Amino acid sequence: MIAKDVLVYKKRYGEKDWEMFLKDVESSAAQSANAAESRLGDEGAADILSVFRGMIDRVPDEKRLISSEEFIKKVRRFSRKYRVSAEIYRKSAMISAHLYFNADVLAEDRKEDFVKLMAEADELSGVPYPEGEQGPYDYMVILNYMTHHSFSDGREIHPFK
Numbered sequence: 001m002i003a004k005d006v007l008v009y010k011k012r013y014g015e016k017d018w019e020m021f022l023k024d025v026e027s028s029a030a031q032s033a034n035a036a037e038s039r040l041g042d043e044g045a046a047d048i049l050s051v052f053r054g055m056i057d058r059v060p061d062e063k064r065l066i067s068s069e070e071f072i073k074k075v076r077r078f079s080r081k082y083r084v085s086a087e088i089y090r091k092s093a094m095i096s097a098h099l100y101f102n103a104d105v106l107a108e109d110r111k112e113d114f115v116k117l118m119a120e121a122d123e124l125s126g127v128p129y130p131e132g133e134q135g136p137y138d139y140m141v142i143l144n145y146m147t148h149h150s151f152s153d154g155r156e157i158h159p160f161k
Contacts, residue, residue, distance in 0.1 A: 004092050005089045005090070005092075006089065006090040006091075006097075006109075006128065007087060007088070007089055008067060008072060008078055008089065009072065009075070009079075009086065009088040010086070010087045010088075010091060010122070011085060011086065012085045012104070013083045013085050014085070014136040016152070019145050029046075036145075039051075049104070052090035055152060056093075056150050056151065056157070057150070057151045057152075058092060058149070058150050058151075058153050059148060059149045059151070060147065061146070061148060061149060064146060064147045064148075064160075067071050068095045068145055068147050070090055071097075071120055071145040072097075072123075073094055074117060074120060075088055075097040075099075076088070077101075078113055078117050079099070081113070082105055082110050082113070084099055084100070084101045084105060085099070085100040085101065085137065086098065086099050092148070093146060093148035093149075093150045093158065094144045094145055094147055094158070095147060096143070096144050096145075097121075097142065097144075097147040098140065098141075098142050099136055099140070099141045099142075100136075100139070101115065101139055102138045102139070102140065103138045103139070104135060112125070118141075118143060120144045120145065121143035121144060121145055122141055122144055122158070122160040122161070123142075123143070123147055123158065124141065124142070124144075124148075125141070125142045126139060126140065126141035126142065127139070127140055144158075146158055146160040
């Protein structure tokens with residue numbers, strides 16, 4: 001059985017604009033999922049993803065599980081201090097913080113605090129929204145903090161310090 005992602009924190013600034021943007025994104029995602037399922041036949045995209053997730057062995061790291069609470073606090077503090085929209089998820093092998101912000105966050109003290117927050121993360125991914133599609137935000141950054149060692153065929157797939 002695959003564990004579901006658990007939302008542990010959510011704060012949105014500019015919520016009205018964000019809700020309109022999300023409706024567009026959800027509509028596009030639903031169309032993409034339907035197209036993928038029609039290409040994949042009976043199994044569907046969700047079933048295939050479940051199979052891949054089931055092939056991963058996870059070993060909890062007790063120190064990281066405890067320190068993950070501090071990572072969550074730091075993301076919350078950053079979100080509130082700079083009015084940065086954020087969602088934090090507890091996933092099967094990590095804490096995943098999704099930050100949505102405009103370019104002005106990357107200036108002055110905000111930049112220093114953002115760099116410190118990124119240094120806490122084990123993985124970083126980010127995307128600038130294409131012009132005309134970003135809704136109320138310029139960027140989305142995902143910071144992942146690993147809580148479990150994950151192995152596939154004996155190889156660690158998300159090594160961390």
